[in-house]
Amino acid sequence: MIQKKAQLKIQQMAFMLIAVTLFFVLVGMFVLTIYVSGLKNSAASLDEKNALLLVTKLANSPEFSCGEAFGNVRTNCIDADKVMMLKEKISQYKRFWDIENVEIRTIYPKSENKECTLENYPNCNILKIREGNITTEYSNFVSLCRKKVFNGEVENKCELAKLMISYNSRK
């Protein structure tokens, strides 16, 4: 009789242990789910930050940047005249930047969408440097500057634009 009672007690203890273990496993799984979703979010945010930094790096690279052509060295300043020439020689820059497509779009002053060619420049607002398949697109604000003749004198003209790139992001 006492043996049966002890067996019952052991069984009770075993059930209790199983229940507590199951409870902790469930709680652990819940915590892990939250942690993993947080990791995914931070990976996506890092990916976005990297892309934005890549846009800034591109804007400040010698092939795009204004340098000292418009006075002091400026950040996020793109020389439109330089980019027009780069557009013509883009075949020599294959695999130079790890990007598929580069585009500069003037935002302000607002004008009708017109792609830039050597014939219509500067009366246009979309500078397509390289064309390719768009997978993930990122952009950042830049100042698009060029030289302009006013009353026989050369002066600087800077407009607000967006430098857009598309590249293969991490899957």
Added chain:
Amino acid sequence: MKQIKKAQEEMVGFALIIIVVAVILLIFVGFSLKTPKKEAVESFEVESFIQSSLQYTTDCRDTLRVFSVQKLISSCRNNEICLDGRNTCEVLNSTLKGIVKESWKISNNSAVKGYEFKIISDEKEMLKFEEGNITSNSKGSVQYFPNAEIFFKAYY
């Protein structure tokens, strides 16, 4: 009677374990919900926007050269006028409003729900405008210049 008391004690023990675990879980969830707020502080995009806007060439000029937005801010502080007679502060106001309106388009379909732009000079508000709704999710930046501070905040 003794058996019932023992069973009750065990039930109380189990309930206590559950309560302790629930409290730990609540503390953990509370901490994990608090962290995302840091996103609102850093923004490369807004920083680039302010820097690029300051370089924008306006249609206001003096006898020597055409003014950029940055130059127009200092001209406005000194109450100067453009060569065509317009007030530099008015030109600055209309130019910046146009730039912000075209760059941060507010609509029900877009991510941007509102914005706030402010220029403070000599501890006085030189220019301020806002549009749309102010939400709890924002991205903003401040640019400091001698005698002027430029604030921009976009609400999502």
